[in-house]
Amino acid sequence: MKKVIIVGCGLGGLAAGISLQSKGYHVTIFDENLHPGGKMMPVEIDGYSFDFGPNTITMPEVFQSVINDAGGDASKYFQFERLVRHTKNVFHNGKVLYQSADPMEMRKELEKFDPYGAAHYKEYLKEVGKLYKLAENGFFYRVFGSWRDYLAPQLTASFIKVRPFEKMAHFHRRFFRDEDVLKVFNRYATYIGSSPFSCPATFSLIGHLEMEEGVYYTNGGNTKIAEGFYQFFKELGGTVHLGEKVKEIVVNGKRAVGVVTGEGERLFAHDVIVNGDFITATKDLIKEKDRPSHPDRKLDSYVPSISAFVILAGLKTFQESVHHHQVYFTKDYEREFKEIFSKKQLPNDPTIYISHSAASDRSVSKGSNLFILVNAPAVKLSEEDALEYKEKIYQTLEEKGLSIRQQLEVERVFTPDTIKRKFSAYKGSLYGLASHRMTEAFLRPSNVSKDIEHLFYVGGTTHPGGGSPMVTISGRNVAAYILERDGIVEQ
Structure with a gap:
């Protein structure tokens, strides 16, 4: 059974985790926050309930398919109006x-x-x-890696x-x-x-x-999507560590082989998936010598x-x-x-x-x-x-x-x-990169690391872009890439 570690329990990480766990991989997710969903965060204050984000839901079938395609019934976890x-x-x-x-x-x-x-x-x-x-x-x-694609x-x-x-x-x-x-x-x-x-x-x-297509609302609050993903992932046998930060991605011979947690524990895996801000995560978790395509000066230049x-x-x-x-x-x-x-x-x-x-x-x-x-x-x-x-x-x-x-x-x-x-967001941005230049609009940081084998990225700062459906699709895309690489065909 191949082990996969996912850094970040947002929608992209959960979607990738569900897809891989349902196919026999052993997936472990870490997140520094105490809630699943990343920016899809519930806030309760003295009887008042808020969804921090997102507030507008479109493409409900994208969220439903994550659970349905993994053998579950999405309607048991969330419903849309x-x-x-x-x-x-x-x-x-x-x-x-x-x-x-x-x-x-x-x-x-x-x-x-x-x-x-x-x-x-x-x-x-x-x-x-x-x-x-x-x-x-x-x-x-x-999954796009360069303009050639x-x-x-x-x-x-x-x-x-x-x-x-x-x-x-x-x-x-x-x-x-x-x-x-x-x-x-x-x-x-x-x-x-x-x-x-x-x-x-x-x-x-x-x-x-x-x-x-229409705008949708999730009954009980939009954060029910993240809660549903989280619950279903655990029911599949996946492991989640909330409130536990990852401080380093371990690279050996240009290959990601695991992570070091905030508590100093070294855990090994066949693949590592980063579900977080591409710029912040790359800079904070990977030594600069291991990422020549993304030195600090390049990461700091993004708008x-x-x-x-x-x-x-x-x-x-x-x-x-x-x-x-x-x-x-x-x-x-x-x-x-x-x-x-x-x-x-x-x-x-x-x-x-x-x-x-x-x-x-x-x-x-x-x-x-x-x-x-x-x-x-x-x-x-x-x-x-x-x-x-x-x-x-x-x-x-x-x-x-x-x-x-x-x-x-x-x-x-x-x-x-x-x-x-x-949220460890680049300069506090909500979507990572502005889509003003052609490179950021159409060639966002790749889901597949250019420098490190078996390292992948999902989330709003990578392809296909920001917004909850796109973030979720990014997780599905990376999972499909890994499954195809390993010769496993999705049903």
């Missing part, structure tokens, strides 16, 4: 546009703001559907068709004219930690997932993705007017991204996102459980700056009619530095 009218968008002038996965309802909403957009909405859905299918068939379920004859045509050289903001202007409506669709860039004015139009495919300033606010009175997903948009969206990426400062007039899962499931929390997020640069903030910015957000929301401070019973604040420390 489809949210048709899923997001309430509030603009600077107070006008409201609801996003709906019902195309007829969505066209009616667009008619209020953008008759041109309403007339071209069917065309938009068709185009983002094409982008999604091209990416799904050509890129999602593969993209230049394979069967992939070259698909690569050109996914609009890699066009920017997302430019792409959306083909279909919409109203500046506020454009903000709604350009916000998809933040799902990969990037700016819509800099990232490729390829990622507009997210619109297919939200506007056609971090967006981070976040997050407030978990428990309000005593249930807020009927706050939708499950609610966005308060800034007047000048482009300036917000310039402040984040060019000036590396907190936005002066930020777009504010709120996840209010109690709006769909009152049983998950007392009162209203508001997860309030503002996009932020991956920088360190002083306590004074964090306090001042929190009050600024509260003031902005109160000016827009959402009373916070009078109803506030509990709160917890996460800054980029909090995220950096809690």
Whole structure:
């Protein structure tokens, strides 16, 4: 029985672990935190329940297949509810546009703001559907190691068709004219930690997932996905050590042969999989001499993705007017991204996102459980700056009619530095690398180490990218690669 050690108990690590454990491997997972799921972290504060992230779930079949393909029944571990009218968008002038996965309802909403957009909405859905299918068939379920993989004859045509050289903001202007409506669709860039004015139009495919396939909520909270993976993995016989850090990956003759735990124990394995931030993990766990393709100077040169300033606010009175997903948009969206990426400062007039899962499931929390997020640069903030910015957000929301401070019973604040420390995230970034340059957008750090045999990477900083479905797919991809290498065919 071959032994596999996985560093990190996020969705990617759990997905890989489940796939391999179900095929007869002996898999052990370590995580420095006390919960499974990585950033998919539950937070309980005096009767208020929050999902730290992610708040928006798409592609539910990806999560279900992890358990179903390993011989289990995913419905026993988590269930999904489809949210048709899923997001309430509030603009600077107070006008409201609801996003709906019902195309007829969505066209009616667009008619209020953008008759041109309403007339071209069917065309938009068709185009983002094409982008999604091209990416799904050509890129999602593969392990890429270099540009040569993209230049394979069967992939070259698909690569050109996914609009890699066009920017997302430019792409959306083909279909919409109203500046506020454009903000709604350009916000998809933040799902990969990037700016819509800099990232490729390829990622507009997210619109297919939200506007056609639909947005989902996991009954009891989205963290039930991670809990389900964790429970099923253990039922398969897998071993998990939560609250136990790995401090080194042991390399012998250009091959990963095991790990050294924080307690100094040396454990050996046939394969080592890292489920964590590629940059941080590579720098912290592997001696520089063993990774010539990724010396410290190269790792330090990567542009971090967006981070976040997050407030978990428990309000005593249930807020009927706050939708499950609610966005308060800034007047000048482009300036917000310039402040984040060019000036590396907190936005002066930020777009504010709120996840209010109690709006769909009152049983998950007392009162209203508001997860309030503002996009932020991956920088360190002083306590004074964090306090001042929190009050600024509260003031902005109160000016827009959402009373916070009078109803506030509990709160917890996460800054980029909090995220950096809690999740060993590169400079506090949520998605590792910004997808602005071609190399980061299409050739993220490989799932297969370039320098060390039997060392693999899964998670949002590697292929195929950020977001819970992609992270989960990365784990499945690496497991499939190992199984194929060992001559084991998945059923």
